[in-house]
Amino acid sequence: MSNATESLYAAWKKIYPRYQLGFFRTLRSSLYTAQLVIFFFLPFLRWERPSGLPNQAILFDLPGRKFYIFDLMIWPQDIILLAFLLMAAALGLFFITALGGRVFCGYMCIQTVWTDLLLHVELLFEGNRKQRIKFDHSPLSVKKFLIKGGKHFTWLLISAATGVAFVNYFMDAPTFWRQLFTGELPTPALLTVAFLTATTYLMAGLAREQVCIYMCPYARFQGAMFDDDTMIVAYHPEIGEPRESNRRIRTGKTEQGERVGECIDCDACVTVCPTGIDIRNGQQYECITCAACIDACDSVRERLHASKRTLICYTSLREMGGEKTRWLRPRILYYAVLLSLFFGGMAYYLNHHAAVELTVIAHRQPMYIVQSDGGIQNNYTMRVLNMTTAPQTYSLAVDGVPEAVLSIAAIQQHDSDGHPLLTLEPGSVTPFTVYLRQPGTRIESGSLQVTFTLSALSASGGTASYHSTFVRPQ
Numbered sequence: 001m002s003n004a005t006e007s008l009y010a011a012w013k014k015i016y017p018r019y020q021l022g023f024f025r026t027l028r029s030s031l032y033t034a035q036l037v038i039f040f041f042l043p044f045l046r047w048e049r050p051s052g053l054p055n056q057a058i059l060f061d062l063p064g065r066k067f068y069i070f071d072l073m074i075w076p077q078d079i080i081l082l083a084f085l086l087m088a089a090a091l092g093l094f095f096i097t098a099l100g101g102r103v104f105c106g107y108m109c110i111q112t113v114w115t116d117l118l119l120h121v122e123l124l125f126e127g128n129r130k131q132r133i134k135f136d137h138s139p140l141s142v143k144k145f146l147i148k149g150g151k152h153f154t155w156l157l158i159s160a161a162t163g164v165a166f167v168n169y170f171m172d173a174p175t176f177w178r179q180l181f182t183g184e185l186p187t188p189a190l191l192t193v194a195f196l197t198a199t200t201y202l203m204a205g206l207a208r209e210q211v212c213i214y215m216c217p218y219a220r221f222q223g224a225m226f227d228d229d230t231m232i233v234a235y236h237p238e239i240g241e242p243r244e245s246n247r248r249i250r251t252g253k254t255e256q257g258e259r260v261g262e263c264i265d266c267d268a269c270v271t272v273c274p275t276g277i278d279i280r281n282g283q284q285y286e287c288i289t290c291a292a293c294i295d296a297c298d299s300v301r302e303r304l305h306a307s308k309r310t311l312i313c314y315t316s317l318r319e320m321g322g323e324k325t326r327w328l329r330p331r332i333l334y335y336a337v338l339l340s341l342f343f344g345g346m347a348y349y350l351n352h353h354a355a356v357e358l359t360v361i362a363h364r365q366p367m368y369i370v371q372s373d374g375g376i377q378n379n380y381t382m383r384v385l386n387m388t389t390a391p392q393t394y395s396l397a398v399d400g401v402p403e404a405v406l407s408i409a410a411i412q413q414h415d416s417d418g419h420p421l422l423t424l425e426p427g428s429v430t431p432f433t434v435y436l437r438q439p440g441t442r443i444e445s446g447s448l449q450v451t452f453t454l455s456a457l458s459a460s461g462g463t464a465s466y467h468s469t470f471v472r473p474q
């Protein structure tokens with residue numbers, strides 16, 4: 001019996017993906033570029049808001065505990081919206097995966113986008129696939145040192161820009177740049193930039209496909225969302241096999257008259273693959289469905305004037321079995337219904353969420369004041385939070401105390417019904433002292449339940465009520 005044990009460790013082999021033009025490359029490049037442009041430039045988009053509010057279109061103001069998204073101002077009270085958003089994102093991912101397999105990985109994932117960007121830099125510095133392999137195996141020289149140094153320096157610059165852009169979503173972008181040059185940047189901002197620079201450089205520059213293959217949890221559980229109708233990138237062995245060389249393809253027969261397949265075993269589909277797999281070996285979990293192999297094979301076959309049949313394409317297991325792909329199926333419908341419910345819930349919440357928040361706390365030292373005319377007065381501290389993005393004027397009314405006289409310290413304005421009027425800036429919490437008085441003529445003993453109601457004069461300002469007690473002598 002042999003004592004030899006097989007090692008479970010496989011040494012990393014560097015992958016040198018070949019750059020391949022084609023329909024899917026153009027589609028991917030367009031989507032990657034759009035994502036990069038949006039990510040890097042969105043923090044610089046200004047948005048008109050009333051004075052006192054930041055004019056950055058998208059700003060996650062953590063110290064101020066407010067998120068600004070265009071005309072929306074999200075408060076900590078709106079945490080349910082975040083829960084809705086996360087659940088909708090997860091469901092959206094399930095929906096896309098059930099329909100298009102790992103299409104998110106190939107076209108939208110930030111790991112793929114940034115890896116592709118840094119690969120372009122490598123291409124610029126070190127040349128095409130063959131040149132890069134040769135260059136890596138060449139002895140160290142000053143030229144090699146400078147070229148490698150230039151590449152890594154550019155990677156670091158892009159990684160740092162990524163960190164800066166990310167932080168710009170959490171603090172005013174122009175202020176960030178001013179503070180960067182004046183050395184006043186807060187330490188947490190600097191540390192975040194440093195952390196993101198390091199992770200981007202490591203993940204997208206050095207680890208690349210290793211992240212997709214070994215680190216990404218999505219790659220592990222996405223199989224559960226696949227079914228026979230999910231889109232995959234697949235090779236058609238019935239067309240391609242048995243493989244034969246280029247010169248045999250025209251006749252489709254060997255010299256002995258045996259049928260040959262249309263795959264010429266040129267390996268073009270393997271050399272373009274960013275995860276280094278051979279799609280002809282069947283479906284593999286490393287495949288991110290980027291379709292680079294489709295572009296590669298199509299271009300080879302076009303050059304050879306081969307038949308119009310595709311050797312590698314987007315298809316489904318059902319279609320490969322000779323049936324038609326079923327796009328509408330129960331799983332897709334469940335996901336679609338759930339997604340609609342979540343988005344509908346979010347839209348409803350955004351349309352109906354509180355625009356103003358009111359709290360009224362009764363003073364209990366003293367609990368009531370007996371006035372010279374025999375009337376009773378209770379004092380309250382009222383806090384009003386204007387949660388809209390515009391200044392608002394509110395009228396305050398009270399219910400529950402007969403012949404109540406309501407006034408607010410330092411507020412002189414009243415509406416036609418005699419209710420005090422107060423104006424608040426957007427996003428501000430303002431405390432007021434409120435005096436509620438019942439004149440002395442008809443005082444009875446015992447406390448009363450009262451309701452304070454704040455109503456904005458504009459429709460967007462909303463209304464809010466608060467229940468409290470009006471204390472009278474027993």
Ligand code: SF4
Pocket residue numbers: 233269272273274275276277278279286287288289290291292293294
């Ligand atoms: S096998 Fe094809 S689709 Fe899958 S990752 Fe490789 S190149 Fe992309």
Ligand code: SF4
Pocket residue numbers: 240262263264265266267268269270280296297298300311312
């Ligand atoms: S690119 Fe097409 S022809 Fe070339 S090896 Fe791959 S499947 Fe075969």
